[in-house]
Amino acid sequence: MTTSPERVEAEDLRLREWVRDAVSDGWLATATYPGHESITTAVRLSKEGWGAQAIIRGNPADSISVWGPDRLTVLVPIKYSWETLQEGLTTCQFCHKRNTPTVRISFAGRCCTECRAILAPKLEYPGWAS
Numbered sequence: 001m002t003t004s005p006e007r008v009e010a011e012d013l014r015l016r017e018w019v020r021d022a023v024s025d026g027w028l029a030t031a032t033y034p035g036h037e038s039i040t041t042a043v044r045l046s047k048e049g050w051g052a053q054a055i056i057r058g059n060p061a062d063s064i065s066v067w068g069p070d071r072l073t074v075l076v077p078i079k080y081s082w083e084t085l086q087e088g089l090t091t092c093q094f095c096h097k098r099n100t101p102t103v104r105i106s107f108a109g110r111c112c113t114e115c116r117a118i119l120a121p122k123l124e125y126p127g128w129a130s
């Protein structure tokens, strides 16, 4: 699959805005690779036990990941929203069911108990973590 330069540029603009809004909302931004790469292209964010990492390098793989105080990832809203991130703690990343208890799946994924029962045998086969 190819991604047009315009599409990558638009996505990077969105990611920069996401990071800027997070910082405005009290997240602390630090360089992911201090001394090696600019904070503008690889940045870590933290707030109240939460963490995030954004890669914004003009590359189709650019993205932002966010994890809660329990170290499990949450679905990342298109536009930064502290409230939506909080809701992510009780939202399944697979079936998107809301207001449900969530548990770890795979390395740091988050899902509801019903999805875990279905997904664990597929994702956590013998040797999955090696």
Ligand SMILES: [Zn+2]
Binding pocket: 092, 093, 094, 095, 096, 097, 111, 112, 113, 114, 115, 116
């Ligand atoms: Zn689910």
